[in-house]
Amino acid sequence: MKPAHTDVTAPPDQHLPGDCTAVSSILSRIGDKWSVLVIMLLANGPRRFNEIKRMVGGISQRMLTLTLRGLERDGLVTRTVFPTIPPRVDYELTDLGRSLRRPVENLGSWAFENLPQIQTAREKFDSTRE
Amino acid sequence: MKPAHTDVTAPPDQHLPGDCTAVSSILSRIGDKWSVLVIMLLANGPRRFNEIKRMVGGISQRMLTLTLRGLERDGLVTRTVFPTIPPRVDYELTDLGRSLRRPVENLGSWAFENLPQIQTAREKFDSTRE
DNA sequence: CGGCATCCCACGGGATACTG
DNA sequence: CAGTATCCCGTGGGATGCCG
Numbered sequence: 001m002k003p004a005h006t007d008v009t010a011p012p013d014q015h016l017p018g019d020c021t022a023v024s025s026i027l028s029r030i031g032d033k034w035s036v037l038v039i040m041l042l043a044n045g046p047r048r049f050n051e052i053k054r055m056v057g058g059i060s061q062r063m064l065t066l067t068l069r070g071l072e073r074d075g076l077v078t079r080t081v082f083p084t085i086p087p088r089v090d091y092e093l094t095d096l097g098r099s100l101r102r103p104v105e106n107l108g109s110w111a112f113e114n115l116p117q118i119q120t121a122r123e124k125f126d127s128t129r130e
Numbered sequence: 131m132k133p134a135h136t137d138v139t140a141p142p143d144q145h146l147p148g149d150c151t152a153v154s155s156i157l158s159r160i161g162d163k164w165s166v167l168v169i170m171l172l173a174n175g176p177r178r179f180n181e182i183k184r185m186v187g188g189i190s191q192r193m194l195t196l197t198l199r200g201l202e203r204d205g206l207v208t209r210t211v212f213p214t215i216p217p218r219v220d221y222e223l224t225d226l227g228r229s230l231r232r233p234v235e236n237l238g239s240w241a242f243e244n245l246p247q248i249q250t251a252r253e254k255f256d257s258t259r260e
Numbered sequence: 261c262g263g264c265a266t267c268c269c270a271c272g273g274g275a276t277a278c279t280g
Numbered sequence: 281c282a283g284t285a286t287c288c289c290g291t292g293g294g295a296t297g298c299c300g
Contacts, residue, residue: 024167026241026248031161033293036153049262060294065263075251086261087300096247103237110233111156117226118156121205163273179282190274195283216281217280 029074034059034067036104039093042077043101046092076100159204164189164197166234169223172207173231176222206230 029035037056041047047055053064068091071077076097082088093101159165167186171177177185183194198221201207206227212218223231 024163026245027161027166027237028163030237031157033154033158036157061263062265062295063293066293073252073255074248075255081262084261087263089262096244096251099244100240103233103240106236107157107160107233108153110230111153114226114229115156118204121226122203125203125205191283192275192285193273196273211282214281217283219282 029070030104032067032070034063035071036108038064038067038071039076039097039100039104040108042091042093042097046080046090049089049091052091071097159200160234162197162200164193165201168194168197168201169206169227169230169234170238172221172223172227176210176220179219179221182221201227 034056037059038052041052041055049064049068052068053059053061056064059067068077068079072079072091074096075094078092078094080090080092082090164186167189168182171182171185179194179198182198183189183191186194189197198207198209202209202221205224208222208224210220210222212220
């Protein structure tokens with residue numbers, strides 16, 4: 001965030017406050033426990049509710065509902081109800097949702113590539129102050 | 131970080147569970163309330179504790195400490211103590227921390243570009259259900 | 261099948277006060 | 281200045297049960 005008042009000693013800092021709040025807002029969605037998993041899973045095509053539930057594995061019904069609602073609210077997925085019996089509901093990524101795939105995958109790649117380094121860093125840190 | 135779902139009974143899935151947990155683990159760090167803000171702020175060079183606190187704006191002392199400890203633990207920032215009076219502590223991104231900057235910025239760009247679309251999607255969604 | 265509704269606990273995180 | 285220690289509340293999120 002930009003120092004609105006007291007930043008005399010520091011070099012000029014040019015990232016806009018607007019960026020920060022936007023990034024923060026999106027990242028809090030991205031960073032929640034399940035959203036990314038669901039997005040990456042839906043990247044392979046539309047899926048039904050319980051199908052997603054099984055594939056994600058470990059998510060409660062409640063949280064999957066909330067996660068999907070959140071993604072739907074943000075315009076990242078669509079929810080299609082088939083009024084059959086038993087009912088069937090499909091979830092699918094929107095164009096917006098698909099466009100999010102790339103940056104998320106990049107971050108994922110970074111995470112995957114640097115995981116060993118991070119893990120050793122953690123172990124080292126934990127051992128020094130066990 | 132939390133152990134996430136170290137679910138042994140999780141059903142097999144096309145994409146490796148290892149990837150998911152790794153990504154999840156990193157993203158939970160990335161996605162927490164302050165880490166990214168601090169990282170982007172430190173991208174411009176080393177900063178002192180209260181300097182960061184002022185620049186971030188709105189973060190409590192406690193949370194800044196916890197956030198910096200977490201980043202340090204993951205090997206993303208270094209903590210340098212100058213045993214002067216009054217004490218001075220500098221925080222600086224490591225190479226690993228700096229390497230995270232790019233993917234985060236990409237996600238940030240995505241967020242910034244699509245923010246209006248997301249906001250209208252939210253308003254629309256909220257209006258349809260009272 | 262695909263959800264709400266409810267209960268309930270754990271944890272994130274703010275406010276405040278104290279220390280080296 | 282740069283923390284640590286407490287307190288305390290809001291929310292994230294699991295478990296369970298009911299309903300169209």
